[in-house]
Amino acid sequence: MAAERTISGPCRAWPQDSVFIREVLDRIGDKWSVLVISTLGAAPLRYSDLMASVPGISQRMLTVTLKGLERDGLLTRTAFPEVPPRVVYELTDLGRSLLSAVMALASWAAVHHGEVAENRRVHDDVGVGRRKAG
Amino acid sequence: MAAERTISGPCRAWPQDSVFIREVLDRIGDKWSVLVISTLGAAPLRYSDLMASVPGISQRMLTVTLKGLERDGLLTRTAFPEVPPRVVYELTDLGRSLLSAVMALASWAAVHHGEVAENRRVHDDVGVGRRKAG
DNA sequence: CAGAATCCCCACGGATACTG
């Protein structure tokens, strides 16, 4: 008899992979983390440069995001004891390795976002069509 | 020449890539989408099987997530006109292509989640250390 | 079995004001 209809556990092909996926998504699934990581992927930047380079981010969220990423060792914070103060953020090797994986997602999006948009349009049109036809 | 200190625009190395990244994250950055996609990556499943295979998801969120993914053409919904009803969800080619990119993230997590956890612990210890040392 | 509908909490994140 064996398996064939044994789903039982959390999942089949990815035992605790689901846990890992959730961990990563809890980390970079927020609104700003990957934007910050991507921006720092090009070059180390100071706080004010990040504010300018990540359009729409608020001071609060930039700070919160940076602290979170620093906590996980994805970037380093270097404060120079000058006046006026200067603080530079830079990706760690770990952060850069994550950037690669994120870029894979970005590539997927670049290739398929049009298709997704089209699917969405068609799907929504069917919806209104049913209402008119019904 | 020139440049070197020209950050100006949104970002440098990824003009509208940031837009694409945000699109993907708005799609899969939620709490359940990638779990559902990953689960369906192993095999097509019916609604109740998904409930069992994605631990912790509620009926509401499974339905909402499935509808969103179907809308974007990442999976198909097939309802068999039987009683009791039977509905099977299956990834489309588009969904499977996204699964590949998601798996890249999962791999990163599988390799580095320990390192991240360690960084986090060290960082937090320094925090309490400062409080005790201060 | 496979949802739809409703209620409601709370934490993510924006705006603003203040500080070393």
Added chain:
DNA sequence: CAGTATCCGTGGGGATTCTG
């Protein structure tokens, strides 16, 4: 310049109940 502190609206998502 590089933050911190506070207030507060919005919506993501959980629990529960009802239906075809």
